[in-house]
Amino acid sequence: MWARPGSNGLKICHEEANEPQNQSKALTATLTSDPRVKDSGKMNQDEKMQMLEMAGKTGALVLTLVYRDGTTQLDPEQKLTPAACGLLVLMTNSLHLSTPEDSLRPNDSLIYLKLEHTPAWAQQHTLQSQELFTRDMLLQVLSRSQLVVCYKAKDLLRTALQYRRDLSWKQVAGCRIQDPQVSGWLLDPAKSSSCYQDLLNKHSKRPHTTPALGTKKVSQVISGLYSLHCLNMELCFKLQSQGLWDLYSDMELNMISVLAAMESHRIHVDKEALRRTSDLLGAKMKQLEQEAHRAAGQIFLVTSNTQLRTVLFEKLCLHERCENKKLPKTINKRQQSTSEAALLQLQDLHPLPKIILEYRQVHKIKSTFVDGILSCMMSKNYVSSTWYQTSVVTGRISAKHPNFQALPRQPLQITKKQYIEGKEEEVVTVHPRAMFIPQEGWTFLAADFCQVELRLLAHLSSDPELLRIFINPQGDVFTMLASQWKGVSEGEVTSEDREHAKRIVYSVVYGAGRERLSGILGVSAEQASRFQDSFLQSYREVQAFIQRTIQQCHKQGYVLSIMGRRRTLPNINSPDWGIRMQAERQAVNFVIQGSAADLCKMAMIRIFNLVSSSSSLSARLVAQLHDELLYEVEDSQVEQFAGLVKSTMESLQHIDHLGVHLNVPLKVAVSCGKSWGSMSELDIPPMSPSPCL
DNA sequence: ACGTTTGATTTGGGG
DNA sequence: TCCCCAAATCAA
Numbered sequence: 001m002w003a004r005p006g007s008n009g010l011k012i013c014h015e016e017a018n019e020p021q022n023q024s025k026a027l028t029a030t031l032t033s034d035p036r037v038k039d040s041g042k043m044n045q046d047e048k049m050q051m052l053e054m055a056g057k058t059g060a061l062v063l064t065l066v067y068r069d070g071t072t073q074l075d076p077e078q079k080l081t082p083a084a085c086g087l088l089v090l091m092t093n094s095l096h097l098s099t100p101e102d103s104l105r106p107n108d109s110l111i112y113l114k115l116e117h118t119p120a121w122a123q124q125h126t127l128q129s130q131e132l133f134t135r136d137m138l139l140q141v142l143s144r145s146q147l148v149v150c151y152k153a154k155d156l157l158r159t160a161l162q163y164r165r166d167l168s169w170k171q172v173a174g175c176r177i178q179d180p181q182v183s184g185w186l187l188d189p190a191k192s193s194s195c196y197q198d199l200l201n202k203h204s205k206r207p208h209t210t211p212a213l214g215t216k217k218v219s220q221v222i223s224g225l226y227s228l229h230c231l232n233m234e235l236c237f238k239l240q241s242q243g244l245w246d247l248y249s250d251m252e253l254n255m256i257s258v259l260a261a262m263e264s265h266r267i268h269v270d271k272e273a274l275r276r277t278s279d280l281l282g283a284k285m286k287q288l289e290q291e292a293h294r295a296a297g298q299i300f301l302v303t304s305n306t307q308l309r310t311v312l313f314e315k316l317c318l319h320e321r322c323e324n325k326k327l328p329k330t331i332n333k334r335q336q337s338t339s340e341a342a343l344l345q346l347q348d349l350h351p352l353p354k355i356i357l358e359y360r361q362v363h364k365i366k367s368t369f370v371d372g373i374l375s376c377m378m379s380k381n382y383v384s385s386t387w388y389q390t391s392v393v394t395g396r397i398s399a400k401h402p403n404f405q406a407l408p409r410q411p412l413q414i415t416k417k418q419y420i421e422g423k424e425e426e427v428v429t430v431h432p433r434a435m436f437i438p439q440e441g442w443t444f445l446a447a448d449f450c451q452v453e454l455r456l457l458a459h460l461s462s463d464p465e466l467l468r469i470f471i472n473p474q475g476d477v478f479t480m481l482a483s484q485w486k487g488v489s490e491g492e493v494t495s496e497d498r499e500h501a502k503r504i505v506y507s508v509v510y511g512a513g514r515e516r517l518s519g520i521l522g523v524s525a526e527q528a529s530r531f532q533d534s535f536l537q538s539y540r541e542v543q544a545f546i547q548r549t550i551q552q553c554h555k556q557g558y559v560l561s562i563m564g565r566r567r568t569l570p571n572i573n574s575p576d577w578g579i580r581m582q583a584e585r586q587a588v589n590f591v592i593q594g595s596a597a598d599l600c601k602m603a604m605i606r607i608f609n610l611v612s613s614s615s616s617l618s619a620r621l622v623a624q625l626h627d628e629l630l631y632e633v634e635d636s637q638v639e640q641f642a643g644l645v646k647s648t649m650e651s652l653q654h655i656d657h658l659g660v661h662l663n664v665p666l667k668v669a670v671s672c673g674k675s676w677g678s679m680s681e682l683d684i685p686p687m688s689p690s691p692c693l
Numbered sequence: 694a695c696g697t698t699t700g701a702t703t704t705g706g707g708g
Numbered sequence: 709t710c711c712c713c714a715a716a717t718c719a720a
Contacts, residue, residue, distance in 0.1 A: 304718090393711075398713070400714090405706095406714075593710065701719085
């Protein structure tokens with residue numbers, strides 16, 4: 001029996017810590033029985049009032065979540081973050097950056113708040129009062145204007161929203177928790193430290209004495225919280241001296257709340273449709289697999305590139321029959337590639353390549369997007385991705401589990417052979433995005449920044465011809481670009497010209513060579529080279545911008561985005577030509593992609609703040625697809641919200657306090673629909689009324 | 694000797 | 709050509 005792809009069992013995900021409750025109790029007991037820790041469950045009313053008052057007055061609150069397995073956010077990471085059961089709050093007035101200690105300083109307090117619900121049937125008056133105290137402390141943490149520090153603050157906010165359902169997501173909007181993970185990443189976005197200890201070792205002046213093996217847990221935690229406080233000071237100082245403070249304070253800090261609110265939203269999925277599609281695609285794959293075996297004349301694992309390689313090139317010897325074409329090789333081992341480009345070259349010589357191509361399409365959709373999403377749902381009827389703020393060097397955010405940013409835009413057509421009288425074939429369209437549905441009475445609304453990266457290129461280069469396209473907004477941008485470049489009227493531009501223009505723009509900006517471009521366009525390398533030359537000839541300032549950026553990076557070792565985000569490129573002066581060229585391409589790409597990321601994130605923050613300070617608006621952010629924001633909006637508010645979103649996003653052309661003034665207008669397209677797969681463009685009158693608050 | 698785990702590799706979805 | 713994530717195979 002050979003393994004059949006796609007039929008493997010359920011993937012394990014987001015495993016809730018389900019170890020026996022007594023283990024979790026035993027671990028939290030070591031925390032709460034220590035005299036240095038004040039357990040909120042054992043405090044009387046007076047003590048609670050006293051603590052709340054102190055929380056308002058103390059110099060700093062330093063926090064960490066406590067997980068059910070007894071670890072905290074400061075312990076080395078585990079693969080799967082366990083469920084949280086409590087929160088430790090250090091209230092401190094000391095500011096001196098001395099080496100951490102294992103005992104509380106005078107006048108400091110350490111409180112343990114339980115974040116698990118006691119079943120209603122077991123609730124007593126004291127428990128109710130304890131939960132009220134927890135809520136008040138959390139509100140203090142969220143609304144305090146003085147210093148609050150937490151490593152991985154997003155996890156704290158999400159947990160707070162999850163455990164205290166009486167907290168509205170709007171209430172996290174104003175919160176400004178300092179997060180050393182975020183500041184550390186801003187200082188060096190290339191490698192954000194994997195755990196707290198790494199971050200500490202990297203940035204603390206004096207090496208911190210790592211707690212001895214036998215040290216008590218409570219001592220470790222106290223030492224950890226004091227060192228966290230110190231580390232935060234140190235990082236804030238570094239941010240200021242590197243000119244990154246405004247970016248941190250005005251953007252990244254606010255992003256923490258935006259992402260926490262986005263993560264805590266449930267997106268409903270049509271699970272039954274997903275199951276039906278899975279079966280349909282499974283049947284189609286079985287059919288294609290048989291065809292592949294028949295065409296190959298043997299049984300082999302269709303998903304295995306190595307097996308496919310031996311069939312294509314050792315058994316059928318297809319490479320010998322196309323000496324005029326050059327077949328791509330694998331990157332590292334110089335073997336014959338079985339990539340899409342290679343199979344397209346071979347498809348006229350043998351039926352097998354075509355079958356493999358179709359099989360891969362179907363397999364991709366089924367395993368990643370249909371079964372993948374099903375496995376994210378477990379027994380639930382919804383999904384919520386995890387969003388990462390500090391994993392991308394360019395400043396973009398990323399998503400996991402599922403990766404919302406990679407669901408296919410286009411539906412897949414498959415023909416289903418069925419042996420039923422009267423019907424021979426049936427065409428079915430499969431569209432993973434269509435499985436995502438708004439709640440009853442709500443609508444999805446998407447707002448898309450049109451050609452942000454190209455507009456930013458126009459701004460950064462100040463190229464007059466490129467600017468002209470955006471300042472006179474007549475017709476399609478890429479059509480105008482193609483007509484300018486080819487020297488023909490807009491009416492004469494074919495859809496192929498337009499597509500070529502689009503590809504060439506981005507490949508030039510990203511530094512693609514003629515080989516690569518020829519592969520993308522399907523033309524000869526010479527032709528691709530001529531295209532590049534004529535493009536750079538038409539838009540001279542773009543060329544100048546690229547060279548200016550590279551030169552500047554050589555000189556100072558880093559480049560900056562439009563809002564001051566920084567990427568240092570250590571290899572920019574490497575003696576190795578290949579390494580150095582790569583750094584040059586990364587430098588140019590960073591300035592554009594990073595600036596686009598800045599704009600999109602600022603848009604998320606602005607809209608989030610507008611909605612959360614409004615008593616009537618209820619729209620929630622569902623996902624961010626880099627240059628597109630997806631919201632779930634109450635039906636009755638679609639029109640109003642659409643206007644608000646469009647005007648807020650387009651107003652980012654000028655951001656006074658960050659010194660952003662774009663030479664080009666920003667354009668936002670808004671669409672809406674009753675599923676993510678069927679969105680239609682919305683016509684919004686210019687100068688929509690601004691919201692009266 | 695046999696299963697599990699890990700990293701490298703390849704492919705392809707998104708921007 | 710830049711920046712990601714997911715799935716799968718394969719060798720160690």
